[in-house]
Amino acid sequence: MTGRSNGKVWDMDKLRVYIGWDSREDIAYQVAKQSLEKHATIPVEVIPIKLDDLVDQGLYTRDIDPLASTEFTYSRFLVPHLAGYEGWAIFVDCDFLFFGDVAELQQYMDPAKAVMVVQHDYTPKETTKMDGVPQSAYPRKNWSSFMLMNCGHPSTQQLTPELVNRETGAYLHRLQWAQDDEIGALPTGWNWLEGWYDKPxxxxxxxxxxxxxxxxxxxxxxxxxAAEWLAEAAEYEAKA
Incomplete structure (x- = not known):
């Protein structure tokens, strides 16, 4: 079974995973993709969210935000549109390393929920992150860095390109486009914040x-x- 959106055809029998891509961190994307695919026991389709492509398609028209820490800070919320507002899809930041099988996430696909996330109670200790980018604190911090999205849910269908380009970062990242009882909880392990949570x-x-x-x-x-990430990166580079 196939579907189509914006000229792209996808296999509806595959779990679509959209990974944010940043021109400064291609290797991070490649490691996230490789490690996710390595552990997956169900068919997956991994799709990079590249800002230039979305701009060229006229889907992304926001002005440059000097406070945005990545090129996909806001474009992640276009995932339901890119998925044709059908089925379930994952968005994940590029700075992830997977050890788990995304097939496990199928048990959390509750049709009553618009989105499933790890509901962190998180206040960053650092004032900067990545390559000197300012670190900010806000309610529901990092909830949107890994989202299992019910793309056909009425609340999720509100995430049109027009809304994503118009609304504030606070509205988008705090998931204010969904009712509180439409935001489901995933186990902490699916968005384990390095430097915040204790190692198992x-x-x-x-x-x-x-x-x-x-x-x-x-x-x-x-x-x-870090050792596991570097090993994954070395494996990718050996194949590239």
Whole structure:
């Protein structure tokens, strides 16, 4: 079974995963994609969210925001539109390393929910992140960095290109486009914030989020799971 949106045809039998892509962090995207696909036991289609492509298609018209930490700060909310407002899709930041199987997420696909997220109670300790980008604190911080989105839900269907280009970052990232009872909870392991959560006594989180800064930066190579990230990157580069 196939679907079509904006001229793109996709296999509806595959779980669509949209990963934010930033021109400064291509290797982060590649590692996130490779590690996700490596552990997946169901068919997945991984799609990069590239800002220039969305601009060229006329889907993204926002002015440049000097406070935006990535090129996909706002474009992530176009995922339901890109998915044709049908089925379920994942959005994930590029600074993730996967150890879990996204097939497990199928059990959380509650049709009553517009979006499923890890509902962090998180206040960053640092004033800067990544390559010197200012770190900001706000309600529901990092909830939108990993979203399992019910693209056909009435609240999610509100995320039209017009709304995404018009609304404030606070409205979008605090998920104010959905009612509180339409926001479901995922286990912490699916958006495990490095430097915030304690490492599990055994095993690995399903998805490690290097939100402060990742091992692709020289000054961030002593973070948790850096060795695993670097090994994944080396494997990718050996195949490239």
């Amino acid at each position: 006594a055994e095993g690995f989180p399903q998805a490690v989020h290097h939100t402060r800064g990742g091992p692709w930066f020289k000054e961030w190579q002593n973070v948790d799971y």
